[in-house]
Amino acid sequence: MEEFTVTPWEVSGQVDYDxxxxxxxxxxxxxxxxxxxxxxxxxxxxxxxxxxFFSHRDLDLVLQDYEQKKGFFLYTGRGPSGEMHIGHxxxxxxxxxxxxxxxxNLYIEITDDEKFLVKREMKWDDTQKFSKQxxxxxxxxxxxxxxxxxxxxxxxxxxxxxxxxxxxxxxxxSAVNAVFGFNEQxxxxxxxxxxxxxxxxxxxxxxxxxxxxxxxxxxxxxxRDIAEDLGYKxxxxxxxxxxxxxxxxxGKMSASQAETAIWLNDDEKAVKNKIMKYAFSGGQATIxxxxxxxxxxxxxxxxxxxxILFEEKEKKLRQIHDDYESxxxxxxxxxxxxxxxxxxxxxxxxxxxxKAEKLVDKFMYSGKLAKNMWEAxxx
Amino acid sequence: MEEFTVTPWEVSGQVDYDxxxxxxxxxxxxxxxxxxxxxxxxxxxxxxxxxxFFSHRDLDLVLQDYEQKKGFFLYTGRGPSGEMHIGHxxxxxxxxxxxxxxxxNLYIEITDDEKFLVKREMKWDDTQKFSKQxxxxxxxxxxxxxxxxxxxxxxxxxxxxxxxxxxxxxxxxSAVNAVFGFNEQxxxxxxxxxxxxxxxxxxxxxxxxxxxxxxxxxxxxxxRDIAEDLGYKxxxxxxxxxxxxxxxxxGKMSASQAETAIWLNDDEKAVKNKIMKYAFSGGQATIxxxxxxxxxxxxxxxxxxxxILFEEKEKKLRQIHDDYESxxxxxxxxxxxxxxxxxxxxxxxxxxxxKAEKLVDKFMYSGKLAKNMWEAxxx
Numbered sequence: 056m057e058e059f060t061v062t063p064w065e066v067s068g069q070v071d072y073d074x075x076x077x078x079x080x081x082x083x084x085x086x087x088x089x090x091x092x093x094x095x096x097x098x099x100x101x102x103x104x105x106x107x108f109f110s111h112r113d114l115d116l117v118l119q120d121y122e123q124k125k126g127f128f129l130y131t132g133r134g135p136s137g138e139m140h141i142g143h144x145x146x147x148x149x150x151x152x153x154x155x156x157x158x159x160n161l162y163i164e165i166t167d168d169e170k171f172l173v174k175r176e177m178k179w180d181d182t183q184k185f186s187k188q189x190x191x192x193x194x195x196x197x198x199x200x201x202x203x204x205x206x207x208x209x210x211x212x213x214x215x216x217x218x219x220x221x222x223x224x225x226x227x228x229s230a231v232n233a234v235f236g237f238n239e240q241x242x243x244x245x246x247x248x249x250x251x252x253x254x255x256x257x258x259x260x261x262x263x264x265x266x267x268x269x270x271x272x273x274x275x276x277x278x279r280d281i282a283e284d285l286g287y288k289x290x291x292x293x294x295x296x297x298x299x300x301x302x303x304x305x306g307k308m309s310a311s312q313a314e315t316a317i318w319l320n321d322d323e324k325a326v327k328n329k330i331m332k333y334a335f336s337g338g339q340a341t342i343x344x345x346x347x348x349x350x351x352x353x354x355x356x357x358x359x360x361x362x363i364l365f366e367e368k369e370k371k372l373r374q375i376h377d378d379y380e381s382x383x384x385x386x387x388x389x390x391x392x393x394x395x396x397x398x399x400x401x402x403x404x405x406x407x408x409x410k411a412e413k414l415v416d417k418f419m420y421s422g423k424l425a426k427n428m429w430e431a432x433x434x
Numbered sequence: 435m436e437e438f439t440v441t442p443w444e445v446s447g448q449v450d451y452d453x454x455x456x457x458x459x460x461x462x463x464x465x466x467x468x469x470x471x472x473x474x475x476x477x478x479x480x481x482x483x484x485x486x487f488f489s490h491r492d493l494d495l496v497l498q499d500y501e502q503k504k505g506f507f508l509y510t511g512r513g514p515s516g517e518m519h520i521g522h523x524x525x526x527x528x529x530x531x532x533x534x535x536x537x538x539n540l541y542i543e544i545t546d547d548e549k550f551l552v553k554r555e556m557k558w559d560d561t562q563k564f565s566k567q568x569x570x571x572x573x574x575x576x577x578x579x580x581x582x583x584x585x586x587x588x589x590x591x592x593x594x595x596x597x598x599x600x601x602x603x604x605x606x607x608s609a610v611n612a613v614f615g616f617n618e619q620x621x622x623x624x625x626x627x628x629x630x631x632x633x634x635x636x637x638x639x640x641x642x643x644x645x646x647x648x649x650x651x652x653x654x655x656x657x658r659d660i661a662e663d664l665g666y667k668x669x670x671x672x673x674x675x676x677x678x679x680x681x682x683x684x685g686k687m688s689a690s691q692a693e694t695a696i697w698l699n700d701d702e703k704a705v706k707n708k709i710m711k712y713a714f715s716g717g718q719a720t721i722x723x724x725x726x727x728x729x730x731x732x733x734x735x736x737x738x739x740x741x742i743l744f745e746e747k748e749k750k751l752r753q754i755h756d757d758y759e760s761x762x763x764x765x766x767x768x769x770x771x772x773x774x775x776x777x778x779x780x781x782x783x784x785x786x787x788x789k790a791e792k793l794v795d796k797f798m799y800s801g802k803l804a805k806n807m808w809e810a811x812x813x
Contacts, residue, residue: 171599179596179813209599213592217558220550220588223623228607231622243610244602247626434558 059305061270063235066297066307072109072269079272081110081294091118096156101367102149102295110269112279113291117264121157127262129153130255130290132164135185136174139192140316141397142298142308144404145364147196149295150266154199160424161203162255163193168208169252172244182209192319194411194418195404201423205415208251211428215254218433222257223250225281234273253278256290257433268307269294299359303335319405323398330357330394331387337379338386349382350389357386357393365396438684440649442614445676445686451488451648458651460489460673470497475535480746481528481674489648491658492670496643500536506641508532509634509669511543514564515553518571519695520776521677521687523783524743526575528674529645533578539803540582541634542572547587548631551623561588571698573790573797574783580802584794587630590807594633597812601636602629604660613652632657635669636812647686648673678738682714698784702777709736709773710766716758717765728761729768736765736772744775 059068061075076083084106093099095118102108117127131150133143154161167182186207193205212219228246231237237246256263256278265275272294279289297307300315308316314333317326337355339345352358358379366372375392378384419425438447440454455462463485472478474497481487496506510529512522533540546561565586572584591598607625610616616625635642635657644654651673658668676686679694687695693712696705716734718724731737737758745751754771757763798804 168595168599171596172603175603179600209595210592212595213589216547216588216591217550220547220623221558223626224551224554224621226622227619228616228622228625229618232618237607239608239611240606242603243605243607243626243629244599246607247602247622250622 063270063273066270067305069305070297072296075269076110079110079269081112081269081272081292082114084109084111084114084293088114088118092156095121096152100149100152101364102145102152104369105362105364107145107363108149108266108293108295110294111292112272112275113262113289114264114293117262117291120262125261126159127157127264127291128159128259129161130164130258130263130265131161131267132166132252132255133189133193134166134170135182135189136170136177137185137310138318138320139189140308140310140318141400142316143310144192144196144319145298146266146268146295147193148364149293151196151198153264153266154202158199159202160259161198162258163198163203163205163418164252164255165190165205165207166248166252168212169245169248172242172248190415190419191408191411192404194414195408197407198418200414200417203418203422204424204428205418206425206428214429214431215251215433218257219250219254221285221434222253222281223247225284226250226277230277230280234276249274249277253281254433256282257285257287258428260287262288263290265290265292267292267294268297270297270307298363299356301329301333301335301356304354304356304359317397317401319401319408321401323402326397326401327394330390330397334390334393336386336390338389339382342385345385346382350379350384350386352376352379355379355386355389357390360393361389361396365393365400442649442652445649446684448684449676451675454648455489458489458648460491460648460651460671461493463488463490463493463672467493467497471535474500475531479528479531480743481524481531483748484741484743486524486742487528487645487672487674489673490671491651491654492641492668493643493672496641496670499641504640505538506536506643506670507538507638508540509543509637509642509644510540510646511545511631511634512568512572513545513549514561514568515549515556516564516689517697517699518568519687519689519697520779521695522689523571523575523698524677525645525647525674526572527743530575530577532643532645533581537578538581539638540577541637542577542582542584542797543631543634544569544584544586545627545631547591548624548627551621551627569794569798570787570790571783573793574787576786577797579793579796582797582801583803583807584797585804585807593808593810594630594812597636598629598633600664600813601632601660602626604663605629605656609656609659613655628653628656632660633812635661636664636666637807639666641667642669644669644671646671646673647676649676649686677742678735680708680712680714680735683733683735683738696776696780698780698787700780702781705776705780706773709769709776713769713772715765715769717768718761721764724764725761729758729763729765731755731758734758734765734768736768739772740768740775744772744779 059070120127165186167186171177171182190205231246231249252274275290282289300308334356337351339348379389438449499506544565546565550556550561569584610625610628631653654669661668679687713735716730718727758768
């Protein structure tokens with residue numbers, strides 16, 4: 056087994072997710088939880104069936120709260136440092152499913168402040184431009200406009216500043232240094248930021264559930280450390296694995312390396328070129344060898360992406376798996392299947408994104424939840 | 435000469451102000467500057483005549499800017515941790531004089547956030563209650579309602595958050611640790627706060643002048659370090675000495691030790707009792723000895739307070755000095771002079787405070803400058 060690293064800022068190596076659960080002290084999503092979710096939802100989301108969402112904190116308590124009619128709420132976010140790629144959309148897609156199933160409020164934090172603080176060369180205007188574009192992509196997912204509040208940190212600060220201070224007062228530097236690796240060279244803004252990231256988990260007195268990739272888990276340890284002291288519940292979380300980059304199944308799709316990802320604004324030709332050229336193949340060097348020996352689905356990025364999300368039907372995925380392993384399906388063919396799936400997905404996304412232009416105002420200001428949130432003041 | 439300590443949080447010992455100027459790297463306010471100020475103002479304020487304001491940074495450049503019609507602006511503040519005492523009012527009184535003379539804008543920051551972050555047991559509501567009371571005391575000073583903006587950090591954050599981030603991004607922990615003595619046990623809010631304290635010095639592109647007691651100087655070193663990088667001028671400052679506590683001429687009047695200070699809401703009887711009982715006397719043990727040997731004005735707190743502010747007339751102060759030193763004036767008598775002066779001062783203050791109730795809205799929201807400031811957004 057190779058070495059691997061998982062922190063909020065670095066994912067590298069081939070991740071051993073069982074080991075990670077141990078390291079992070081989270082729990083595996085077991086059959087019991089999946090069955091309960093299936094009973095409530097009717098049908099499990101593909102991201103749960105395929106165990107792409109695989110780990111959790113207190114998800115059992117969330118479901119218990121739900122069954123006891125205590126309710127809960129959802130919280131996720133986006134750092135507007137640039138355009139979004141497919142990997143960024145996956146937690147959003149899953150979050151929408153959770154909202155549809157449970158009919159709960161959802162808060163989406165756009166962390167324009169954090170991105171500005173982290174990226175020394177970034178202009179404030181850029182954070183605002185990317186925020187606007189990212190919010191459109193998020194609005195395209197189809198959340199409930201009356202149960203979803205999308206807010207920019209810089210805009211909503213006026214409603215939460217006293218709460219932010221209350222949180223900050225409870226957290227010292229040894230805590231954030233340990234979690235985030237800050238040091239004397241860190242700027243005085245970025246070390247304050249974890250307080251704001253905890254804020255939405257205090258928007259309601261019920262339990263908060265955060266769907267996120269598992270590398271983001273440390274952010275909420277801070278919230279869990281102080282929540283009960285402040286009279287709130289520790290936030291729960293449901294964790295995904297990482298979408299592998301095109302180049303191979305180690306690490307994760309990275310915003311800072313453009314060619315590792317499929318971007319939401321890649322056109323059909325770009326998608327095809329990129330997958331054909333870069334997607335790491337589990338196939339053999341020649342067609343003859345491939346027919347004879349078969350391909351390896353466990354390292355083939357096209358297959359992996361199909362299995363994470365893009366081929367939802369179990370039977371079809373099984374067929375692709377068997378045909379590729381047996382050598383019947385060639386590398387170019389499995390890649391073409393993915394190209395078509397992704398282009399369908401992106402075309403649909405762009406259609407929804409266009410429609411969402413009219414919805415942004417509801418999510419941010421005028422929908423039922425948004426309106427309540429602008430009237431609220433958190434202390 | 436005794437040892438002494440001067441930091442933003444501790445003033446102890448008998449301060450050697452010449453040494454302090456060297457330590458802090460500031461400049462003495464010399465005759466040249468005083469003459470220039472006299473030429474402009476017609477008559478020097480007593481706090482300048484008596485050299486209670488004694489040190490500065492770039493005050494010469496401020497006066498140069500003024501003479502070259504470039505203008506400048508004033509900035510001061512108040513941490514609303516409780517009621518105010520006479521020591522708190524002195525920089526305000528001097529600031530009003532500067533505003534009257536130069537007809538410039540003045541920004542007064544009410545740091546409700548800082549006080550909340552520093553005082554672990556303080557409730558948010560308390561910071562708001564004290565803010566309200568303190569603002570009334572400040573409004574009573576008689577600033578120009580169209581050239582003065584009094585704001586609470588927690589309220590004005592919405593207009594300055596991006597600027598705050600821009601400042602914070604430029605300041606790292608080694609800088610604030612060195613200036614403020616923060617460490618790993620400091621909370622993540624208080625180490626961010628120096629960014630907000632720098633904000634008002636960036637409200638205008640002209641030079642900022644900050645009147646303050648010299649222990650507050652380190653706060654603005656941070657601003658001076660980064661100002662030019664952000665396209666602004668380094669802030670200037672004019673520094674006062676400390677008002678000695680009733681108990682003796684070491685240290686300073688302290689809000690955390692109630693009996694060391696005269697509070698703005700002390701009634702006539704309380705003022706008399708406190709001064710008679712606590713004010714450290716430079717007189718002799720018995721009347722006979724006093725008549726024979728005379729008193730020491732250099733350690734007599736009543737005399738010191740008279741000389742700082744409360745006896746404005748040079749001739750009268752000289753007389754008091756000579757009479758006390760010669761033994762003609764007794765301890766009870768010099769104290770009574772101070773009691774009368776302070777009670778007059780406080781009665782007048784309370785009258786003005788009552789009138790100021792109607793002005794607070796102008797200072798905070800509806801005056802000319804305040805209105806502009808609520809329409810502005812700082813990035």
